[in-house]
Amino acid sequence: MSTSTPSRLSDAEHAERAAQLLWDAVSAGDEHTAGELVHRLLDEGTDPESVLLDVIARVQARVGEEWAANRISVAQEHAATAVNERVVVAVSMHPAARTTVTRGRITVACVDGEWHGLPARLLAEVLKLRGWRVDYLGAQIPTPHLIVHLHSTSADAVALSSSIPTRLPTAHAAITACQAIGVPVLVGGAAFGPDGRYAKPLGADAWAPDARAAADLLAGEPLPRPEPDHQQYDDLPHLADQEYTLVSRSGGALVRQVFTALEDAFPAMRSYDHVQRERTAEDLAHIVEFLATALYLDDEEVFTRFIAWTARILVARCVPASSLPPALDLLARELKDFPRAVRILRAGTRTLATDPSTAARNTV
Structure with missing residues (x-):
């Protein structure tokens, strides 16, 4: 590895330098160099949460920007995302990321039809670092399967992620179904609009703009459990x-x-x-x-x-x-x-x- 790799992410400049190094590897499809970079950062004492959110998440955002600007193809975007997903796994397996469960249990999932799984995975890893027991269910989880899982795990809350606004009607159904069995729902992702403006109309119990804010919110007062058979469809009378x-x-x-x-x-x-x-x-x-x-x-x-x-x-x-x-x-x-x-x-x-x-x- 280059000796220019930062040993600490103590400020924005170091985070930016690390993100640039990771971008160079990810954009080239170089999984090994990307993995070596995050391992070195962690070995040298970098906070695993910082690696996840200040480096990997930043690089993934750039992947989307480069695709939108037509500077990389769809295939290159998929390849870069796949490398980033592997790098997240590398972080989660590193000794620096091993934590003891000190909190409750959270289910993290993507809304059915939502294939952008990396934001939810980043949240799941951050929550693990914060001491939660996390069930990460991945992308495109049909609501009936989510409900079956919740019945068997007694989760304290569900964190639902969606990046695609067209999945919001499905998100509404999932939110209502979770609440109907007494499980509160935290939502996040670009689908919920600027400042999470669609979270409340769809009945979510809470919204967070990013993984760090979501983890902070869940670390505070527990989300109140909804009443059984909770319904929110009356909040959309225009339907x-x-x-x-x-x-x-x-x-x-x-x-x-x-x-x-x-x-x-x-x-x-x-x-x-x-x-x-x-x-x-x-x-x-x-x-x-x-x-x-x-x-x-x-x-x-x-x-x-x-x-x-x-x-x-x-x-x-x-x-x-x-x-x-x-x-x-x-x-x-x-x-x-x-x-x-x-x-x-x-x-x-x-x-x-x-x-x-x-x-x-x-x-x-």
């Missing part, structure tokens, strides 16, 4: 109009209808090859999914943030984002009898027209 249900159930048909009409509304599509047409269909499917989620929450910002992000992703890949406004207009026509859906779609169109990061580059 009574059935727009969410009807849009989510007709998603496939909506994608087909808009895809067929888009060739006339966006003539450049006529020259698309097979792969480009497949990608367009996938983008339309994501648009409908995020529209349904915005309807579920009655929050147009879920949709407008996604549309702005999609436009930036397309521009980064040298694909004109000018196909998005016609697609939103066609969807609004198909859903003309759904006032909330039309309002949300119009908000998306306005966002595309005013977003400075994409508006000037949306032409074909």
Whole structure:
């Protein structure tokens, strides 16, 4: 190993240097060098929690940023994430990370359909370091299986993670199911919006912005146990109009209808090859999914943030984002009898027209 490896993460500069060294290894797919780096940090007395959160988590965030900017491919992003996951295992197996259970029991899991498991794994490891007995269930846990597990373990709380906003309706079902058997739920992850704004409407008992904050919160007063048969669905009265249900159930048909009409509304599509047409269909499917989620929450910002992000992703890949406004207009026509859906779609169109990061580059 290089003698430039920091021996302590006593300040932000040392953490940044260690993260850069790990990034060099992770981005090259060099698992051995990455593992040697974290072992050296731990051998030299670096706090394992710091290695997890100030180094590994920082590098993983950069992996996502590099993919979004089109500087690494999907395959490279997956490979880098796989190396990072192995590095987390290396930290957990190091003698410096061995702790005695001094607290209660926490179940950590991802919402069903959520495949970004690393944030939850980082939380699980931090909680172990803090003295908790942790059951880490991994990514994409079906709610019935989660409930069976809770019945058999008497967990003090469940920590649910989700990065994808379209999983929020499923998260709501999981939160309610856990609470119905008397287990409180702490949630976290990007899906729950800026400052965790969707955690309370979905009935979560607590929200934390990151693993360190979650561990601090759980170390305080125990989360109160919900009453049996606890229900939260009455907190979303707008669902009574059935727009969410009807849009989510007709998603496939909506994608087909808009895809067929888009060739006339966006003539450049006529020259698309097979792969480009497949990608367009996938983008339309994501648009409908995020529209349904915005309807579920009655929050147009879920949709407008996604549309702005999609436009930036397309521009980064040298694909004109000018196909998005016609697609939103066609969807609004198909859903003309759904006032909330039309309002949300119009908000998306306005966002595309005013977003400075994409508006000037949306032409074909």
